[in-house]
Amino acid sequence: MPARDRLSAAFVNSAPVGKHCDGQGLWLVKRPDHKGKCAQWMLRITIHGRRREMGLGGFPQVSLAQARELAKEWRGVARAGKDPVKERERQAREAARADQTLRTVALEAFEARKAELKGDGKAGRWFSPLELHVLPKLGGVPVTELDQRDIRDTLAPLWHTKADTARKAMNRLNIVLKHGAALGLDVDLQATEKAKALLGKSRHEAKNIPAMPWAEVPTFYATLTEQTPTHLAMRLLILTGVRSNPLRHLRLDQLDGDVWTIPGEAMKGRKGATSDFRVPLSREALAVIELARPFEREGYLFANVRKGVLSDMTLSQHMKRAGQEARPHGFRSSLRDWLAEATNTPHEVAETILGHTTDSAVVRAYRRTDFLEQRRVLAERWADHVTGGAGQVVKMVGAV
Incomplete structure (x- = not known):
């Protein structure tokens, strides 16, 4: 059996620049640009005749003991005949599909609409009203729990001062809710209209761009x-x-x-x-x-x-x-x-x-x-x- 557990916690804590093997494919990699204790854990595995490398996180966020446990887990995946890198990617995709937060659904809606957004899609301007004014407050809220009061409280500061920005954010939110409904999620498709009713008529008066006679x-x-x-x-x-x-x-x-x-x-x-x-x-x-x-x-x-x-x-x-x-x-x-x-x-x-x-x-x-x-x-x-x-x-x- 290959040597294992070569490194100690004390050595890892003060490891010099270079690559240090713990055994069974687990390496601690410390580069010159890694300041202080910062280093990366790397696992090398041969699967289906080719060598694969996968990062296991950085030290000290991931300790020596945790790195060994992760390495053991992924070596088990390899012994089962699966590529650990691809398996981790598959798990990440499944987790993303299970993620029903407003941010995730909004990003999916944006990607789905890019083809019809002309230059706005490429530049990200379609998404910016959400990114700047909605997602900082509501991005982590499950889209199925989003209601008119959440939307009202988020857009109220803009409703009477930056009406055009608030209108765009509201329209984008409505599109995101429709996208969520298309995914089969139980969303309130009337939430934006209800929010508008709660906010009332905007007092902001739009001004035309100044033009020269x-x-x-x-x-x-x-x-x-x-x-x-x-x-x-x-x-x-x-x-x-x-x-x-x-x-x-x-x-x-x-x-x-x-x-x-x-x-x-x-x-x-x-x-x-x-x-x-x-x-x-x-x-x-x-x-x-x-x-x-x-x-x-x-x-x-x-x-x-x-x-x-x-x-x-x-x-x-x-x-x-x-x-x-x-x-x-x-x-x-x-x-x-x-x-x-x-x-x-x-x-x-x-x-x-x-x-x-x-x-x-x-x-x-x-x-x-x-x-x-x-x-x-x-x-x-x-x-x-x-x-x-x-x-x-x-x-x-x-x-x-």
Whole structure:
């Protein structure tokens, strides 16, 4: 029989850096980066002709006696013909399935919905209202025991001060409860509605993002004279009327002549529309893109100097430093107001410029056009205005 119980508690307590064998495959591993008494227990087992290594925990959290008991247990699993590593993983999965806490069910619901969440799923923004405001208090509560009073007490601090955040958290909770019901758990599907009744009507008044009057846009645009990613991104944002996210993530392979095609999954606010979105580029917009090309990295036109792409905060901070109350997203309102007040653009064309969907799914199914040619004319007129043109009323010839 192989030697066993080679180590003593005193030696383990002051073991030098290195690997120390206790016998029968149990090792104490202490690396140079392990400060003080910190070390790791490791069990080496040969199963089905190959050697496996599995951690048994750290010392001093796991004592020498406990490590020996764990090693004995897993050696028994190996003698029964099972891979200890895989067996432990199987046990962990079973324990997770038995875990009915709100946190576990919420994470399952998030994973199940990722495919339909577009960028929000990838970035985790869908989950953040729960992660930040609900799970710290209720994460350990079994989802079957969650009731309206728990939800009310948790969201009450936000209900009248951060209404949009509270609304998102409530909606996410409702989805999690439905997911729990789909798993066969006995949850109260009315808990969120009951909680809303207990909380009452929110006193918070939503404020629109500050926007610059369209007549003042040319003056601001004229200040964007530097050939930097920030100035160029701001110029293209104004010229195209797109949201910040697809603008900052613009890739060169999305450009084809004077058309920029934004992938459908990158578009927000187009419920019921999954196709890509084409943006006509004015001559001014094309000139801005050419100026930005030297800053391209890994295919992204507006790359960050360190990693990734230009941040949304960078654009907002630029406007703040310039003494502007308006914010980058507000230029979409500037463009929409210009369309309404300085042109006779039909409603559906104006809304399409902003990437909004109009009418019912049935109407959209029969109306296949995205008004690209009409939008191309308007893009040039808007560019003329932004760069100091007259901004005269635009006659939409042949508009439907």
